Amino acid sequence: MSHVQSPVRGSPPSRGRRDPVRTTVRGLGELLLTAGLVVLLFVFYEAYVTDWTSAQKQRQATAKLDDTWRNGRGLVERPVHGAGIAKMYIPAFGPDFVFTVLQGTDQDVLAVGPGHYEGTAGPGQLGNFGVAGHRVGKGSPFNSLDLLASCDAIVVEAADHWYVYRVLPLQGESDGWAAGKGTQPQCRGVAPLPGHYANVVGKTIVLPNQVDVIAPVPGQPGRSPVNRLITLTTCNPQFSARERLIVHGVLVASYRKADGKRPVELTAGA
Amino acid sequence: MYSWIWRHLPGSRAVKLLEALLLVAAVVALLMLVAFPWVEPRLPFNDVTAG
Numbered sequence: 001m002s003h004v005q006s007p008v009r010g011s012p013p014s015r016g017r018r019d020p021v022r023t024t025v026r027g028l029g030e031l032l033l034t035a036g037l038v039v040l041l042f043v044f045y046e047a048y049v050t051d052w053t054s055a056q057k058q059r060q061a062t063a064k065l066d067d068t069w070r071n072g073r074g075l076v077e078r079p080v081h082g083a084g085i086a087k088m089y090i091p092a093f094g095p096d097f098v099f100t101v102l103q104g105t106d107q108d109v110l111a112v113g114p115g116h117y118e119g120t121a122g123p124g125q126l127g128n129f130g131v132a133g134h135r136v137g138k139g140s141p142f143n144s145l146d147l148l149a150s151c152d153a154i155v156v157e158a159a160d161h162w163y164v165y166r167v168l169p170l171q172g173e174s175d176g177w178a179a180g181k182g183t184q185p186q187c188r189g190v191a192p193l194p195g196h197y198a199n200v201v202g203k204t205i206v207l208p209n210q211v212d213v214i215a216p217v218p219g220q221p222g223r224s225p226v227n228r229l230i231t232l233t234t235c236n237p238q239f240s241a242r243e244r245l246i247v248h249g250v251l252v253a254s255y256r257k258a259d260g261k262r263p264v265e266l267t268a269g270a
Numbered sequence: 271m272y273s274w275i276w277r278h279l280p281g282s283r284a285v286k287l288l289e290a291l292l293l294v295a296a297v298v299a300l301l302m303l304v305a306f307p308w309v310e311p312r313l314p315f316n317d318v319t320a321g
Contacts (some may be wrong), residue, residue, distance in 0.1 A: 030271045031309050038301065045306045105319045117319070132319045233319060241314050 018109045050111070050137040057112040058139055062087070063098040069159055079103040085116055086123045088131070088141075089266055093150060094164050099141045101156075105132045114141050114232075117214050119149040123156045124163040124254055127225040130214035135234040135245070142234035145245055150202045151187040153265040154230055154249050161256055165230040165249035166190045168202040189252030192229060200229070204246045205236055213246045227251075 003196070065084030080086045084100040105115040114133035123125030133142035150173055154165040167188065169177050174192040181187055193200055200218045213233065214216065216225035228251035236245035255263055275293070279286040 027271050041298065041301060042306055042309075045302055046310070049302060049306075052311075110319075115319075244319075 042185070048137075051139055054111055054137075054139040058100060061102060061112050065100050079116075079163075080245060081118070082109050082112075084113075085158070087157040088114060089157070090148075090152070091155070091266060092152040093144055095266075096267070099139070101131055110134055111138050113139065114142045120214050120231075121216065121225075121228075123158040124161055125252060126228055127216040128214055128218060129156070129165075129228075129230045130233070131230070132233045135236070136238055142232060142245075143238075145232060145247055146203070146236070147235050148203065148247055150181060151184065151190050154232070154247075155263055155265050156230070156258075160258070161254050163251055164253040164255075164263055164265050166252050167247060167249045168193065168200060170202040171204070174201070190250060193250065195226070196223055197227060199246050202248055204248075205243050206246055208241065208244055211243070213248075214253075218248060 002107070015091045034067035061084045062084070065087070068084070081104045083103055085103050086101045087098055088101050089098050099113045101114045101116055102109050102112055103116050103118065105117050109115045110132060114131050115133065116122075120130035123129055133145075134140055135142050148167050150167050152167045154167070156163040156165065166186070168190065169181070169192050173181060177192055182191055192198070196217050205211055212221045214231050215221040215223075217223040217227075218229065218231060230249040230251070232247040232249075233242045234245050236243040253263070253265075255261065276286065276290065279289045281289065
């Protein structure tokens with residue numbers, strides 16, 4: 001390209017600085033680009049930055065819970081809102097998957113870690129130990145909940161006991177369970193539940209207002225429980241709050257911590 | 271908008287560049303530390319509780 005010297009130096013005709021239409025359109029374009037960048041930045045914040053801040057809070061909560069247990073103050077009738085009550089291990093998500101579960105399910109609590117629905121049973125108790133957790137961001141404790149298979153272990157460490165729950169048979173697995181998957185070693189103690197629990201399967205997707213999934217007998221509020229269940233809830237699909245992903249498990253074993261051994265479910269990685 | 275800011279930044283080209291980067295960093299920090307934490311609980315896509 002040949003270089004043409006402009007007769008008036010410093011103000012090439014293409015700049016059009018004084019054209020109001022051009023200025024307005026360019027300003028609008030820049031504004032829209034900026035808005036797009038801000039939205040992208042928000043996605044980055046939601047998916048990564050909240051992880052860093054939550055990891056810090058989760059560490060502090062864990063340290064506090066460890067301290068409470070060391071001093072023998074873990075056994076309280078009504079845990080304080082926001083305080084750590086138990087640790088949750090899901091070996092299927094790797095040996096380093098452990099989160100301190102806190103009392104309560106409001107936003108501030110869930111920013112620290114999974115939260116125990118107040119009013120539902122405690123760890124290992126008769127009824128339904130309900131726990132909510134974030135799927136995306138805030139440490140994403142329940143990011144991969146959809147990958148859990150039946151019989152996968154959910155190990156809960158409370159002040160004085162280890163409780164081992166296992167995911168109930170999934171939809172469609174109940175038929176022929178005893179001769180099929182039920183024969184696998186990790187499925188000992190897991191079977192389709194009878195009676196009023198007949199509709200409780202390992203994994204369901206419900207609407208956000210279906211609060212009865214954390215009822216003592218899931219789906220049947222007001223009925224007295226005869227089983228010890230755990231229920232995990234998170235949002236579904238990822239990045240959306242349109243539905244809730246629900247995982248139900250049943251207690252298959254419990255160990256006194258005083259005996260001093262970690263559950264085989266954790267060491268074997270089953 | 272951006273060319274207006276660029277024209278009003280004082281100093282040489284290198285100094286201007288530094289100032290522009292600082293401005294960007296300040297805006298990002300404001301968004302990350304103030305704006306996003308405020309707006310996030312008001313958005314509906316990360317509710318995880320039933321009920």
